[in-house]
Amino acid sequence: GVLTLAFFIHNCIITLLKNNKNQENNVRDLSIAYMLVTLTYLYIGVLVFASFPSPPLTKDCIEQNFLDNFPSSDILSFIARIFLLFQMMTVYPLLGYLARVQLLGHVFGDVYPSIFHVLTLNLIIVGAGVIMACFYPNIGGIIRYSGAACGLAFVFIYPSLIYMISLRQEDRLTWPKLIFHIFIIILGLANLIVQFF
Structure with a gap:
């Protein structure tokens, strides 16, 4: 769910970047932004998880909201x-x-x-x-469920359906392509269902 929400955010980035004054710097700016965000999350996530006093406490008591641990x-x-x-x-x-x-x-x-x-x-x-x-x-649950639901629609269903409709209009839709894209949609549905367990 979290990963599909992160992928879903890409359409927001397109909206922001199309208003840039210097469009030629979009790739550079986006690469720097992704690198900084990745390093920030890795720094906080990995170091806190690794340095948590595991023998006296279990890692299960780490709160989803990072600041609630203090x-x-x-x-x-x-x-x-x-x-x-x-x-x-x-x-x-x-x-x-x-x-x-x-x-x-x-x-x-x-x-x-x-x-x-x-x-x-x-x-x-x-x-x-x-x-x-x-x-x-419960921020973790909200991100998990909304990410899986948005991901199901915008990552799994819409691209597959649009591609299949496009192939159908051109009379190029074959059974293997149809089965493969239906499998992708089922995979997204399974991702949504798994979030509840």
Whole structure:
């Protein structure tokens, strides 16, 4: 689920990069960004997991939210939470913009059809986040389930269906290609089902 969500984020990157002033630097900028994100996640994930005191405690007690592993009285943890709040204040509007550009652009043909449309979409996005925070504050589960569901649609089903429809229109769809792409869709469905166990 997490990996398919990471792959799903690629369509957001396309939206961001098409607004770049210097399009020739897109490959370089994207490579640097991916390298920095990878190093950050590896640094935090691998080092914390490897340095966790395993004999007295089991690794199962590591919280999904990294900062929940520290006591609330820890000053560095408090500072990290402040920086995380700042990050969310900058990332959340960006994700709202990406959702608006992709959703409203495809549905209405305009990324800003009216203030009512944009306000309604923003209320839905913020409302969904607040409801999840109130009733299911399990970030790992949210990423797992939403990643598997979005991945099923945008990674497994849509590309396979579009390719099969294209082949069918050109009378080039053969049984092996059909079976292979149906297998890919079944694989994505299995990935979604496995997330619940």
